[in-house]
Amino acid sequence: MSKTAEFRTCPTTGLKVNLAAERLIKANAVAAVVFLAIGGLFGLLVALTRWPAVHFLPADWFYLALTAHGLDVLLVWIIFFEMAVLYFASAVLLGCRIATPRWAWAGFGLMLSGALITNVTVLLGQSSVMFTSYVPLKAEPTFYLGIILFAVGALIGCFVFFGTLVVARQERTYEGSIPLVTFGALTAAIIAVFTIASGAIILIPTLLWSVGLVAHIDPILYKTIWWAMGHSSQQINVSAHVAVWYAIAAMVFGARPLSEKVSRMAFLMYILFLQLASAHHMLVEPGFSPEWKIFNTSYAMYLAVLGSMVHGLTVPGSIEAAQRSRGLTKGMFEWLRKAPWGNPAFSGMFMSLVFFGFIGGISGVVMGTEQINLIMHNTLYVPGHFHGTVVAGTTLAFMAITYLLIPLIFRRELAMQGVARWQPYVFGIGVAGISLFMMGAGTLGVSRRHWDMKFADAILPFDYPSAAELMMGLNGLFAVLAAVGGVMYVVVVVKSVFFGRKLAPDEKPSYPEVPPAAAVVAEHGSAKTLRIPGTTMLVAIFFLAFVLYYFVNWKYLSEVWPLS
Amino acid sequence: MAITPPSERIWWKEPIARVELIWIVIAFTWGLVMFFMMIYWHGAGEQNLSSEAYQIKAEVFAERTQAMIDEHTVRDESGFPVVHPPAGSDVYMMARLYQWSPILELEKDQTYRLHLSSLDVQHGFSLQPVNINVQVHPDYEMVMTIRPDQVGEYGVVCNEFCGLGHHLMVGKIYVVDREEQSDE
Ligand code: HEM
Ligand SMILES: [Cu+2]
Ligand SMILES: [Cu+2]
Numbered sequence: 040m041s042k043t044a045e046f047r048t049c050p051t052t053g054l055k056v057n058l059a060a061e062r063l064i065k066a067n068a069v070a071a072v073v074f075l076a077i078g079g080l081f082g083l084l085v086a087l088t089r090w091p092a093v094h095f096l097p098a099d100w101f102y103l104a105l106t107a108h109g110l111d112v113l114l115v116w117i118i119f120f121e122m123a124v125l126y127f128a129s130a131v132l133l134g135c136r137i138a139t140p141r142w143a144w145a146g147f148g149l150m151l152s153g154a155l156i157t158n159v160t161v162l163l164g165q166s167s168v169m170f171t172s173y174v175p176l177k178a179e180p181t182f183y184l185g186i187i188l189f190a191v192g193a194l195i196g197c198f199v200f201f202g203t204l205v206v207a208r209q210e211r212t213y214e215g216s217i218p219l220v221t222f223g224a225l226t227a228a229i230i231a232v233f234t235i236a237s238g239a240i241i242l243i244p245t246l247l248w249s250v251g252l253v254a255h256i257d258p259i260l261y262k263t264i265w266w267a268m269g270h271s272s273q274q275i276n277v278s279a280h281v282a283v284w285y286a287i288a289a290m291v292f293g294a295r296p297l298s299e300k301v302s303r304m305a306f307l308m309y310i311l312f313l314q315l316a317s318a319h320h321m322l323v324e325p326g327f328s329p330e331w332k333i334f335n336t337s338y339a340m341y342l343a344v345l346g347s348m349v350h351g352l353t354v355p356g357s358i359e360a361a362q363r364s365r366g367l368t369k370g371m372f373e374w375l376r377k378a379p380w381g382n383p384a385f386s387g388m389f390m391s392l393v394f395f396g397f398i399g400g401i402s403g404v405v406m407g408t409e410q411i412n413l414i415m416h417n418t419l420y421v422p423g424h425f426h427g428t429v430v431a432g433t434t435l436a437f438m439a440i441t442y443l444l445i446p447l448i449f450r451r452e453l454a455m456q457g458v459a460r461w462q463p464y465v466f467g468i469g470v471a472g473i474s475l476f477m478m479g480a481g482t483l484g485v486s487r488r489h490w491d492m493k494f495a496d497a498i499l500p501f502d503y504p505s506a507a508e509l510m511m512g513l514n515g516l517f518a519v520l521a522a523v524g525g526v527m528y529v530v531v532v533v534k535s536v537f538f539g540r541k542l543a544p545d546e547k548p549s550y551p552e553v554p555p556a557a558a559v560v561a562e563h564g565s566a567k568t569l570r571i572p573g574t575t576m577l578v579a580i581f582f583l584a585f586v587l588y589y590f591v592n593w594k595y596l597s598e599v600w601p602l603s
Numbered sequence: 604m605a606i607t608p609p610s611e612r613i614w615w616k617e618p619i620a621r622v623e624l625i626w627i628v629i630a631f632t633w634g635l636v637m638f639f640m641m642i643y644w645h646g647a648g649e650q651n652l653s654s655e656a657y658q659i660k661a662e663v664f665a666e667r668t669q670a671m672i673d674e675h676t677v678r679d680e681s682g683f684p685v686v687h688p689p690a691g692s693d694v695y696m697m698a699r700l701y702q703w704s705p706i707l708e709l710e711k712d713q714t715y716r717l718h719l720s721s722l723d724v725q726h727g728f729s730l731q732p733v734n735i736n737v738q739v740h741p742d743y744e745m746v747m748t749i750r751p752d753q754v755g756e757y758g759v760v761c762n763e764f765c766g767l768g769h770h771l772m773v774g775k776i777y778v779v780d781r782e783e784q785s786d787e
Contacts, residue, residue: 099767169764173725175741176766216614258725258740299614301623323737325719325745326656333641341634348630352623409641410650416736417727417762484731486762490770494760497773498681498702501758504732569620578626582633589637593644599733601649601750 044136049447050545052290052558055212056448060130060137060203064123064448066147068441069536071119074154075434076529078111083522086473090515091493091508098490102167105488107158109170113429114189115154120437121227121279122147122196127448128224128282129203132561135212138202142195149192157185169488171265174245174256183246187239194235197228216563219296219303220289223282226306227275234275237267259324266317274309276429277347280391280436281306284354286560287388287436290443291379293556294361295566302353308346312338319407323416332409344404351396351581355389356574360566371573382551387439387463391432394467398474399427401585405592414596417488420481427474430521435467438528445532446548451539456550459531466524472517480510482595652737653747661722664744668695668718672705680706685777693718693746696759696774698726698739700766703759703774710781711754720744727763730776736762751778 045058081104087095088104096104130137137143159181160166166178204225207213217225241264247253285302288294296302318335321327362374379385402424406415415421445453453459485492485507492511494501542548645651671694676684684705688694690713697704699722709715719728721741729736737745759774 098770102764102767102769167767173763176724176764222614258742297620297623298617300617301619301627303614323652325738325740325743326654328654329641329645329651333638337634337638337641341637345627345630345634349623349627352626356622404637408637410644410648410652413650413652413736414734416738417729418734418736482734484729484734484760486727486729486760488764488769489760489762494770494773497771499683499706499758499773499775501731501760501773501775563614565617565620569622571622575622582629586633593640595734596650597648599650599735600730600752602735603649603651603653603748 046136047544051447051547051553051555052561053555054131054558054561055134057130057136059140060126061448063137063140063143063147064126064131064444065536067119067123067126068444070147070151071116071123071437072529072532074111074115074119075525077158078108078116079522079525081105081108081111083518086515086518088490089492089511090518091511093515094491099164099167101490102169102488103161103164106167106169107161110157110161110186111154112434113170114186117276117429117433117437118189118193119150121231121275122150122193123444124279124283124437124440125196125200125224125228126203127444128221128286129200129207131448132218132221133203133207133213134561135203135207135210138199138206143199146192146195146199149195150189151192153185153187153189153192155185156181156188160185171269172245173265174248174258174261177249180246180249183242183249187242187246190235190238190242193231197231197235200224200228213561216299218561218563219299220282220286220560222303223278223285223306226309227278227282229310230271230275230278234268234271237264237271241265241268259326262324263317263321266320270317270320273425273429274343276433278306278309280395280433281347281350281354283436283440284350284388284392285357287384287440287443288354288358288361289560290553290557291382291385291388291551292358292361293554293559294357295559295562295564297353297356297360297569297571298565299563301349305346305349305353308342308349312342312346319412322407322409322412329409336407336409341404344400347396347400351392351400352574352578354392355577356571357566359571359574360569363570364567371576375573379552381460382442383459383463384439384442384551387435387442387467390463390467391435391439394427394435394471394474395432396581397584398471399424399429399432401588402427402478404585405589408589408592411592411596414592414599415481417486418481419477419485419487422487423474423477423479423481426470426477431467431470431474435463435470438466439463441528441532442551443553445535445539446542446551447553449536449539450542451535452542452548453531453550454534454539455531458527462524462527462531464524465527466521469517469519469521469524473514473521476510476514476517480507480514483507483510485511653745655746657744657746658742659720659744661720661741664695664718664720665697665722668697668705671695676705677708680775683775688715690781691715696728697722698728698761698772699723701761701768701772703728703761703772706775706777708777708779709751711751711778713781714748714750716746717749718744718746724765725763726761726765726772729760729762731758731760733757738763751776754778754780
């Protein structure tokens, strides 16, 4: 732990940037993007296979590709990027040195080796068990080993983050409360510790079982604890991408939250009310009582949902307040119309916000309702829902902030700016499409994780309604669009990071434009102007859609066979 | 441009904006509505999944299913027995790699206690096009009371990935009018 940590001063924001932290952010972000490229390719292959007219991969390759897709994107891409976010939100925003950079690199090494081990294992075949690996399906031991190593690495990263907060406090690099973005990242890191602990509790015995040292693992117990990890990890993603929304709002508009207290309480809700949320993955499993299900899904979920609904108001509200204070006060929506739609950091962030709320958020609450789950469980509705949350929400938000990290942290000029300008739209619309069409096919009953919706080789014949095939064809088309958007992102990042023009030490990037007011991202304090009629209108529309869609699904439920 | 000194204020001492407060109240109330809706449905709704379940060994479940098959098989279809058990009785459907067996023939508007379990890995019971989906585990049997309310031929798709032949796993349930079928 050298006391002579090196810093540079950011010419745009005046922030003091620790060089060791900067190197770690770069490494984690680059690893993330590499795995997004690999995992995204598998996603495209999966979607092309589920397109009945194309039916691209043979069955064994399909299940292999689906396993790899889930692991590489949900686990590897997202968590590597989250490590970058943690180091950014601590060392950079607090202007301090990073605690124990050596440990941070050790964590990075473990994550990278774990990801490689699991990937190679999956590619060798024999481990096509999906990323959930429900027992008694059994994968090769190295499948579990790789995931465990990856998780240990991530845990180390979380502790480096906590350590950095302590360093900042001791060395007095900030006063008062930590900035909101750091607070959001702190939420994510705390949840991550809980998540990884649950993962260890279930995956270590499973590893031992796969080598024959443990005789039996109860399938329901496995699933309950697995989802204590699997669900909480989604709450990490939400915390992280909401923190990214606030960061982008601050860096593009100089926006401050409407009131610090509300935004922070909303983050705290995530910590307080997620622990029981694995329940909504257990709604149609044998033996759980209705009291247990109702208490756990609603107590745990609706208060965490409340947290998200609050951010849904405060994030656009803070942008509106900032824009109005700059004189864009005409009518309800001048602030939004005149927002920088050609800036990919903003357009990506705003689409992420809207799609996460309208597609991922509403469908998640509906599907997590005790009785309604019965008409959706394990249908394509489920991947439809979470491509709305974790792809249109988290992934798009992470893509958006990359466009700020390239000039500010990598210190390179953004390459291929015309491509970058359009990338969030292509990817966002593609992903919104696959989310909606998978949800549609799921409403018609189509199974998820299924190679052949026509059942050509089954002994007994069965056909889904023909509208379902149409849905899956459209899903394939939008998947191609999403994949094009993904390629655009990867190409822009690789070109900028490895071949882009280096910015001179005191040079301010010209695109995307970052105003000097961006420095508020590292500050604490609420907005002053608080007229936000436009945001109020958007929230009212959201609420109406939510209520209507919720009750429509009760109607659907009332039409199935009576059962008790 | 140096950082303007962060304000001295601490976040939990700050005021809340009015519009935020209103939204919090509305959103919280909506949460309560959704909470009570689930409870309400337990009283007023007809679709509430049973929580009746037992631990069971695969052999025992297979024996019970076989006993029903031996007693009530009415015909054969593509190698699967078609079983027409008496209305109101306990009926069994067994999941294993990669089939559902037997084929059940049920009477419209009669209730049955449907027992589901797996002999090997997890499977997903997905009754189509009704769209009832429940998870089927080894070592556990779930018992739910169902009342088919429409005559027809229904598919039972497996919707939990169970192995490389997952997509081959299709079963069937017939629902017939009571008069059509005379019990032997
Ligand atoms: C080009 C972009 C993408 C496309 C076209 C795509 C498409 C798909 C499709 C068609 C499925 C399969 C549904 C099924 O058969 O069950 C799927 C599953 C999945 N996707 Fe994506 N996806 C993309 C990006 C992502 C990203 C970025 C993430 C995560 C951040 C993600 C997470 C998942 C997960 C977790 C599954 C479930 C795997 C499983 O059931 O085991 N996808 N995706
Ligand atoms: Cu199966
Ligand atoms: Cu299956």
